[in-house]
Amino acid sequence: KAGVTQTPRYLIKTRGQQVTLSCSPISGHRSVSWYQQTPGQGLQFLFEYFSETQRNKGNFPGRFSGRQFSNSRSEMNVSTLELGDSALYLCASSQIGGSTDTQYFGPGTRLTVL
Amino acid sequence: AQSVTQLGSHVSVSEGALVLLRCNYSSSVPPYLFWYVQYPNQGLQLLLKYTSAATLVKGINGFEAEFKKSETSFHLTKPSAHMSDAAEYFCAVRASTSGTYKYIFGTGTRLKVLA
Numbered sequence: 001k002a003g004v005t006q007t008p009r010y011l012i013k014t015r016g017q018q019v020t021l022s023c024s025p026i027s028g029h030r031s032v033s034w035y036q037q038t039p040g041q042g043l044q045f046l047f048e049y050f051s052e053t054q055r056n057k058g059n060f061p062g063r064f065s066g067r068q069f070s071n072s073r074s075e076m077n078v079s080t081l082e083l084g085d086s087a088l089y090l091c092a093s094s095q096i097g098g099s100t101d102t103q104y105f106g107p108g109t110r111l112t113v114l
Numbered sequence: 115a116q117s118v119t120q121l122g123s124h125v126s127v128s129e130g131a132l133v134l135l136r137c138n139y140s141s142s143v144p145p146y147l148f149w150y151v152q153y154p155n156q157g158l159q160l161l162l163k164y165t166s167a168a169t170l171v172k173g174i175n176g177f178e179a180e181f182k183k184s185e186t187s188f189h190l191t192k193p194s195a196h197m198s199d200a201a202e203y204f205c206a207v208r209a210s211t212s213g214t215y216k217y218i219f220g221t222g223t224r225l226k227v228l229a
Binding site: 004006033035042043045048056058090092101102103104105106107108110 | 148150155156157158159160163204215216217218219220221222
């Protein structure tokens with residue numbers, strides 16, 4: 001079974017631009033979560049989607065948004081990029097995001113904002 | 115609120131020596147705990163998980179962890195370090211939020227293996 005895939009793997013943008021990251025979960029997984037990883041803040045939870053609905057949200061500004069499609073693929077969008085948005089963005093999928101689930105992570109998208 | 119604390123942001127061991135990475139948790143309910151490993155420029159890979167069955171959990175690559183409720187700990191160990199174990203290790207707890215779940219990660223421990 002193929003793992004979680006994320007595209008693109010690397011991205012360079014300038015301040016003020018917007019960016020869209022994509023995540024394809026493991027086949028059969030319906031829950032997709034997004035995390036931001038930075039050296040200073042570690043791994044921080046952004047949001048979780050299940051059945052095309054945002055089910056959980058972390059403490060990030062509204063510039064960070066996401067969506068999930070009927071095939072469980074998810075996209076994350078960051079508008080009006082700031083230098084501090086430079087990070088590794090990780091996507092994780094699980095079957096239903098329930099109490100017995102385990103999250104499996106993709107390789108991440110490294111975003112650099114200049 | 116549930117949380118995890120990893121003691122020691124950097125740990126160095128000699129090749130062949132015991133690896134011990136520390137994780138303490140805070141939870142008002144029986145926790146589900148995880149250890150993940152991250153190699154440079156890669157995502158997180160699940161090493162092992164505790165889901166309230168056996169307290170000694172065996173994972174991949176020779177790692178294991180023991181859940182100790184009295185000490186609120188879930189330390190990760192490996193009897194003999196290998197150069198390929200050099201990576202960053204994250205402890206995580208699954209937290210319940212209004213019937214849904216999210217993962218809370220520790221700040222990570224970078225393991226260095228010396229030849």
